[in-house]
Amino acid sequence: MASTALNVNGQAHSVTADPETPLLYVLRNDLKLKSVRFGCGTGLCGACTVIVDGKAVQSCDVPLVAVAGKAVTTIEGLAMNGDLHPLQQAFIEEQAAQCGYCVSGIIMAAKALLDANPRAGDAEIRAALKGNLCRCGTHHRMLRAIRRVAEGGAK
Amino acid sequence: MSQGTDKTVAPRQLPGDLETNRRLDRWLRINRNGTVTVFPGKVEIGQGILTALAQIVAEDLDVAFERIRLAPTDTSYSPDEGITSGSRSVQEGGTALRHAAAEARQLLLDRAAAKLGVSLEQLTVADGVITARAGGSVTYWDLASDDLLAREASGDVPPKAAAQHMIVGAPVPRRDIPGKIRGTPSFVHDIELPGMLHGRVARPPSYGARLVALDEGEVQAMPGVMAVVRDGRFVGVITEREDQALRALNRIRRIARWEERATLPDTLDPRFLLKESSTEEVISEKHDEKAATRAERRVESEYTRPYIAHASLGPSCAIASVEGDRYRVWTHSQGVYPLRKDLARMLRVDEGNITVIHVEGAGCYGHNGADDVAFDAVLLARAVPGRPVRVQWMREDEFAWEPYGPAMVVRLNAQLDGSGHVVSWSHDVWSNGHTNRTNSRSATANSALLAARHLAQAVSEPTPTNPPLPAGGAHRNAIPLYEFPNQRVVNHYVERAPVRVSALRSLGAHANVFAIESFMDELAQAAGADPVEFRLRHLKDARGRAVIETVAAKAGWRTAEKGNGSRGRGIAFARYKNLACYAAVIVQVEIAEEITVTRAWAAVEAGLAINPDGLVNQTEGGIIQATSWTLKEQVRYEPERILTRSWADYPILTFAEAPQVDVTVVNRTDQAPLGAGEAVQGPTAAAIANAVHNAIGVRLRDMPFTRERVLAALA
Numbered sequence: 070m071a072s073t074a075l076n077v078n079g080q081a082h083s084v085t086a087d088p089e090t091p092l093l094y095v096l097r098n099d100l101k102l103k104s105v106r107f108g109c110g111t112g113l114c115g116a117c118t119v120i121v122d123g124k125a126v127q128s129c130d131v132p133l134v135a136v137a138g139k140a141v142t143t144i145e146g147l148a149m150n151g152d153l154h155p156l157q158q159a160f161i162e163e164q165a166a167q168c169g170y171c172v173s174g175i176i177m178a179a180k181a182l183l184d185a186n187p188r189a190g191d192a193e194i195r196a197a198l199k200g201n202l203c204r205c206g207t208h209h210r211m212l213r214a215i216r217r218v219a220e221g222g223a224k
Numbered sequence: 225m226s227q228g229t230d231k232t233v234a235p236r237q238l239p240g241d242l243e244t245n246r247r248l249d250r251w252l253r254i255n256r257n258g259t260v261t262v263f264p265g266k267v268e269i270g271q272g273i274l275t276a277l278a279q280i281v282a283e284d285l286d287v288a289f290e291r292i293r294l295a296p297t298d299t300s301y302s303p304d305e306g307i308t309s310g311s312r313s314v315q316e317g318g319t320a321l322r323h324a325a326a327e328a329r330q331l332l333l334d335r336a337a338a339k340l341g342v343s344l345e346q347l348t349v350a351d352g353v354i355t356a357r358a359g360g361s362v363t364y365w366d367l368a369s370d371d372l373l374a375r376e377a378s379g380d381v382p383p384k385a386a387a388q389h390m391i392v393g394a395p396v397p398r399r400d401i402p403g404k405i406r407g408t409p410s411f412v413h414d415i416e417l418p419g420m421l422h423g424r425v426a427r428p429p430s431y432g433a434r435l436v437a438l439d440e441g442e443v444q445a446m447p448g449v450m451a452v453v454r455d456g457r458f459v460g461v462i463t464e465r466e467d468q469a470l471r472a473l474n475r476i477r478r479i480a481r482w483e484e485r486a487t488l489p490d491t492l493d494p495r496f497l498l499k500e501s502s503t504e505e506v507i508s509e510k511h512d513e514k515a516a517t518r519a520e521r522r523v524e525s526e527y528t529r530p531y532i533a534h535a536s537l538g539p540s541c542a543i544a545s546v547e548g549d550r551y552r553v554w555t556h557s558q559g560v561y562p563l564r565k566d567l568a569r570m571l572r573v574d575e576g577n578i579t580v581i582h583v584e585g586a587g588c589y590g591h592n593g594a595d596d597v598a599f600d601a602v603l604l605a606r607a608v609p610g611r612p613v614r615v616q617w618m619r620e621d622e623f624a625w626e627p628y629g630p631a632m633v634v635r636l637n638a639q640l641d642g643s644g645h646v647v648s649w650s651h652d653v654w655s656n657g658h659t660n661r662t663n664s665r666s667a668t669a670n671s672a673l674l675a676a677r678h679l680a681q682a683v684s685e686p687t688p689t690n691p692p693l694p695a696g697g698a699h700r701n702a703i704p705l706y707e708f709p710n711q712r713v714v715n716h717y718v719e720r721a722p723v724r725v726s727a728l729r730s731l732g733a734h735a736n737v738f739a740i741e742s743f744m745d746e747l748a749q750a751a752g753a754d755p756v757e758f759r760l761r762h763l764k765d766a767r768g769r770a771v772i773e774t775v776a777a778k779a780g781w782r783t784a785e786k787g788n789g790s791r792g793r794g795i796a797f798a799r800y801k802n803l804a805c806y807a808a809v810i811v812q813v814e815i816a817e818e819i820t821v822t823r824a825w826a827a828v829e830a831g832l833a834i835n836p837d838g839l840v841n842q843t844e845g846g847i848i849q850a851t852s853w854t855l856k857e858q859v860r861y862e863p864e865r866i867l868t869r870s871w872a873d874y875p876i877l878t879f880a881e882a883p884q885v886d887v888t889v890v891n892r893t894d895q896a897p898l899g900a901g902e903a904v905q906g907p908t909a910a911a912i913a914n915a916v917h918n919a920i921g922v923r924l925r926d927m928p929f930t931r932e933r934v935l936a937a938l939a
Contacts, residue, residue: 090467098466103414104407108537109619110470113871116537144407157405164397164837167845168270168587169404170411170538198879202871204537205270205587206848208882210841 073137077102078146088134093117095133096143104144104173108202115201118174119143125181127200144173147180156180159214167205175201179215189219238379240319241265245303248373251324252281254332258352258365260285261293265305266317268400269558270587271901272838273313275398279834280318283392284325284383286349287364294399297582299564307559307661309590309727310695311804311899314834318897322383328373330381335367386832386893393893395837400584412556412583413541413616420543421450422466423604423615426459426476427625428678430865431724432487435459438480446472451607456680460604462613473618486863488722494528494631497654500718507693508703508713515647515709519639523750525743526635527925529735531628531723531859533874538586539622540593544601545612551578551605552612555598556585563595566662566673567602570683589849591660591726592626593617596674603675620869625674628859629728630656630688630721632698634739638708644751646762648710651702653736656718657688658697660726672726688721691731695801701733701906704740705799706762723861729846730905733800734853735927737906738913741796742925745914754784755795755914765799767806767829770890772797774827775808778888787919790815794914796907805830805903806890809847811883813915818931821851821883821912826904828887831895842901844885850908852877855929 075082077100084099091110096102096119105128108116112130119128120142147154153161156176166172175198182189182197189197194215203211237243245251245265253261262281268274278292295302305317329349336354337344339362346357352364386393404410428435435457443452443461448468453460459480461472489496543554551573557563560580568575580598588594601615617625632655639648662672663686676683690697699715728734748758756776763769775781776795785793797808805828812823824847833839856875860867868874909927917923922937 086465087467094465094467094470101416102407103409106411106413106538107616108539109871111619111870111872114537114619144405148406153406160405161397161402164401164841166398166401166404167272167841168537168584169401170270170536170586172404173407176405195880195882201879202537202876203879204535204589204849204876206845206852206877206882207841208848208877208879209844209885212879212882 073133075136075141076139077141078143084133086133089132092128092131092133092136096128102143102145106170106173112200115174115178116171118177118201120177120181123181123184125178144176154180155218156183156215159217160211163210163214163217165207165210165214167207171201171203175203175211183219187219191216194219236379238377239323241303241305241316242320242323242377242379245305245320246376248324248327248375248377250303251321252328252373254328254364254368254372256365256368259291259293260287261295262321263295263302264317265297265303266308266313267297267558267582268584269308271842272398272835274400275396276314276834276838277318277321278399279391279396280321281325283389284322285329287352289391289396291352297560299560299580302560304561307562309558311800311901314897315899318834323379323381324377326383327377327381331372332364332367336362339367392834393832393836393891396835398838410584411538412543412554412585413538415543415554415583415614417543417545417612420612420614421462421464421608422469423460423462423601423613424469424473424618425600425615425621426461426473426480427621428457429482430484432485433457433482436481436483438476442479443472443475446475453604453607455603456678456682458603458675458678460600462604462608484864488861488863490863492530492858492860494530494633497631497633497718500720502654502716502718505715505717506712507699507715508711510709510711512709518641519647520642521750522637522639523747524637525746525925526633527735527739527742529632529738529927531631531725532728532853532857533623533628533859533868534589534592534626534728535874535876536586536588536592536622539617539619540597541585541614541616542598542601543612543614544598544605546602546605546609549573549577551602553578553580553598553602554583555580555594556583556588557594557598558588558591562661563598566595566671567599569662570599570671570673570676571602589729590629593622595672596625599673599675623868623870623874624866625724627660627724627726630658630698630725632732632735634735636739636743638743638747640747640751644753646706646708646747649704649708650712651704651740652714652716653698653702653732654716654718655698655732656721656725657690658725658727658731659691660686660688662686663689685724687719688725690717694803696732698732700731700801701736701798703802705765705768705802707764708762730902733798733902734850734905734909737796737798738909738927741798741907741910742913745794745917746923756781757783759797767892768797768799771806771808771827771829774888774890775810775825778827778886779810779825781810790919792915792919794911794916794918796910796914798903798906800899800903804898805900807843807903807907809904809907809911811908811911811915813912813919815916815919815934817934819855819912819916819929819934820881821855824883824885824908826885826887827890828900828903829890829892830898830900832893832897833889833891834897836889836891839889839900840887843887843904846902846904847885847908848877848882850905851883851912854909854912854927858928
């Protein structure tokens with residue numbers, strides 16, 4: 070099996086796996102980043118969303134070879150010097166989770182949006198989450214948490 | 225009083241699940257390091273129950289909430305609390321823990337009194353420190369010893385009165401949320417054990433499919449394949465790496481030849497149930513001849529609900545290991561003890577040889593693939609003794625094989641008198657049973673576990689049954705809470721279940737309340753009455769009236785308010801199971817061709833609210849999920865096979881479509897806590913139907929309310 074160089078959460082890794090392996094399985098099983106969750110395997114639910122070179126992507130739908138040499142960020146990489154990212158803070162303050170299976174993907178999709186458009190409004194936030202599903206019905210709290218950061222209300 | 229010659233005294237009835245798990249140390253342990261370990265038998269299924277149980281123990285033991293540790297539910301030590309379902313966890317597990325904690329506190333006080341040489345009246349407790357009025361103190365942590373709680377509960381120590389509560393009733397942040405937000409491994413899906421392998425099951429293409437040919441050697445030769453397991457039409461593969469399992473699964477799917485046959489209904493219309501043979505049970509009957517003579521006009525309507533999927537976001541997953549005759553299973557099952565029993569029966573081993581450990585899964589909303597995948601994992605793990613095997617269902621496995629919430633038909637018929645009062649009411653419901661757990665009392669062997677039907681020595685599926693009233697299954701909430709002088713409610717139990725079904729959040733209450741509360745609006749219209757006033761006119765229950773009045777006030781409901789041709793509002797109400805949480809919901813819809821629920825208001829009363837924010841969160845989620853069920857969801861099939869296999873086949877409510885929700889908790893601290901996780905499913909469905917009628921004058925009686933149905937109704 071070939072070896073692929075990866076940059077994940079600021080660290081260089083070399084992974085030995087079939088280059089066609091979906092990024093999801095490499096992140097979960099080779100790099101032990103378990104926040105990246107399997108939901109559908111076809112890019113339709115967003116539970117596996119990570120950021121690649123600034124863009125939110127569904128890692129179940131991207132082969133390993135396609136991210137060689139690119140910067141991959143997962144939710145494990147968001148905290149800086151132990152301080153949570155403002156989105157993480159806001160999600161905790163709003164108690165914006167029920168089962169929490171979808172939440173890391175949703176925070177990553179929101180981060181990609183706010184990195185590009187820090188003052189995004191409600192409609193833009195909803196549009197940016199079009200690829201993310203939540204089955205518990207926590208949409209309302211999650212939107213409130215994201216708006217809070219976009220409006221500059223988070224610490 | 226003398227017991228005479230009786231040698232045995234019937235054990236007294238203990239509160240909640242203390243009755244069946246009577247020793248105090250089964251529930252609690254006071255640790256010398258300043259912590260308290262709680263052993264819940266109810267499990268976290270995304271509803272926040274563990275936080276509420278921790279609050280209860282902290283409150284009645286008089287220790288800080290932060291001192292509470294929760295032990296994972298595990299058949300080697302946890303109390304057997306059956307299945308976590310029916311919004312009964314606070315009532316059953318919470319009640320047991322309240323009393324166990326109060327009793328533990330008393331035992332600690334007794335020890336402190338002896339140690340300090342003072343009477344009990346001299347003692348006060350704060351966060352585990354017991355202080356005597358005259359001076360001197362001792363802590364729980366000093367007093368604790370292994371024998372402290374090694375005794376049966378007496379049930380004699382009353383828990384605190386609500387007025388004394390400091391922790392119960394406060395909105396406490398959920399304990400599991402920070403870890404999930406940081407990305408910490410949190411679910412059974414995330415567990416890694418030393419030497420763990422990965423498994424996948426290549427399920428048949430349909431319920432009745434027969435495996436005709438499969439070249440196992442071709443699969444066996446693929447990279448990383450450790451074993452191919454074939455037993456009848458059960459086919460699985462075990463590999464070193466997870467991605468190798470996917471490749472092997474895809475290969476099996478490509479090369480296996482199956483023979484399919486038609487086993488499913490030839491229509492998606494739930495009315496096929498009316499043609500099935502059924503047994504009738506009259507579950508409520510009231511007669512008042514005099515009132516009946518006042519009848520002036522009759523109204524009749526029929527309502528349906530299709531099969532609805534749980535559609536958990538995380539497909540079911542389990543890990544199993546087999547060493548010698550010992551089995552260990554990590555699972556997100558709703559009941560570790562019932563699952564252990566089912567596994568033991570299928571494996572023909574003693575229950576004592578199986579340890580079942582609960583680890584959280586994604587929200588399940590009822591009986592999904594959790595138990596099935598646990599059996600799959602065991603079947604695969606047997607092929608590689610000593611190596612744990614993790615089995616993750618694929619999305620298509622979950623959609624095609626989970627037991628759905630049953631399809632239902634409800635027929636209502638009522639008569640109004642000249643003053644706009646209902647004088648007679650009848651409700652007929654047709655449905656399969658709503659629970660599909662192994663029936664150990666059945667004369668013929670059966671197993672609820674899916675793979676049991678696929679093995680060479682196949683074991684049949686149990687016939688779905690209904691939990692008895694008052695909670696009920698198909699007939700849950702079929703008996704109206706309103707006061708009608710003549711009333712007849714009939715459950716038509718359809719035994720044959722061609723589509724696999726079992727418990728989905730709220731069971732029959734979703735369709736029964738949808739029907740009753742839609743019909744109440746139809747009757748209000750016939751009587752020329754405002755929907756809120758019409759409900760209050762027929763409702764005596766003061767707690768029910770209170771939630772209706774509260775939600776109407778919060779939403780600014782105006783008497784006889786009219787929609788404008790595209791926007792409208794509707795209300796609906798129920799008391800879940802007629803014995804749990806009261807809920808009233810108002811929704812606002814906007815209709816172009818599709819219906820959008822833009823806002824929702826709810827008032828809920830669940831007696832003493834243990835964690836008010838948890839109650840709000842469950843209610844918001846319930847409204848959004850029920851909006852999704854009602855507007856969009858329907859499992860599709862053709863006679864040979866289930867067609868719902870991906871999110872593309874089964875759209876659910878998206879972020880673009882989610883309403884803003886405002887929930888008001890009516891906190892009745894003088895009332896016992898009531899289950900609240902499922903209360904708004906039915907009211908939300910009816911409130912949407914009523915809002916659509918209010919907006920555009922069209923009455924939708926068949927769920928889901930798709931664009932096609934709106935257009936057809938307008939035509």
